[in-house]
Amino acid sequence: MSKLTHFNNNGEPHMVDVGAKNITHRRAVTEGEITMLPETLALIMAGTHKKGDVLGIARIAGIMAAKQTSNLIPLCHPLALTHVDLQLKVSEAENKVSCLCTVETDAKTGVEMEALTATQIALLTIYDMCKAVDRGMIMGNVRLLEKEGGKSGHWFSE
Numbered sequence: 001m002s003k004l005t006h007f008n009n010n011g012e013p014h015m016v017d018v019g020a021k022n023i024t025h026r027r028a029v030t031e032g033e034i035t036m037l038p039e040t041l042a043l044i045m046a047g048t049h050k051k052g053d054v055l056g057i058a059r060i061a062g063i064m065a066a067k068q069t070s071n072l073i074p075l076c077h078p079l080a081l082t083h084v085d086l087q088l089k090v091s092e093a094e095n096k097v098s099c100l101c102t103v104e105t106d107a108k109t110g111v112e113m114e115a116l117t118a119t120q121i122a123l124l125t126i127y128d129m130c131k132a133v134d135r136g137m138i139m140g141n142v143r144l145l146e147k148e149g150g151k152s153g154h155w156f157s158e
Contacts, residue, residue: 018077021108026149028103028115032142034123035096040134044097044126045090054129055088055097062086062122066103066114076113081105086118099123112144 044054063084070078083104088097099122103115123139130137146156 018108021150023106023108024149026105026107026110027147028110028112028144029146030101030112030115030119030142030144031099032119032123032139033096033098034126034137034139035094036130036137037134038092038095040130040137041090041092041095041097043133044130045092052129054126055090057129058099058122058125059086059088061125062099062101062118065121066101066111066118069114069117072117073113077107077109079105079107079109079111079114081111081114084114084118086122088122097123097126110147110150112147116142116144 047053063086065072066084066086067081070076081103083102085102087100089100090097099119101115101118101122103111103118105111119142120139123142127137127139144157146154148154
């Protein structure tokens with residue numbers, strides 16, 4: 001196993017120096033889900049939630065979050081993202097909304113944190129918009145599915 005890179009030789013936290021790395025196309029794909037009461041999902045699907053288009057607002061919140069990741073996570077590098085795609089899929093059978101997020105850039109470091117942040121914030125936005133009718137929603141299974149680019153190359157979850 002590799003060592004933790006966000007600590008220097010003295011054990012102090014630091015921002016990783018990526019100056020010598022090559023610029024490559026970077027892509028990360030993440031997923032997560034939020035489970036809720038059937039009645040809550042019905043409100044979302046019907047578009048009758050008094051706060052408006054829950055999924056549309058959650059999608060925009062996730063995209064905005066991806067762009068702000070370095071402001072939220074102390075040792076993340078600020079990145080100029082070239083693409084963020086955030087898909088929200090409703091499953092009536094499982095009373096849940098699934099989130100699939102893809103983030104891309106051409107940079108010296110990857111976009112895994114941006115994709116994970118976008119996924120989490122999209123799910124949190126759904127929770128925030130629906131908590132008045134369902135405080136028992138459960139967010140979970142947030143994970144990296146795939147990453148491409150850089151020295152470590154292509155990785156995908158099994």
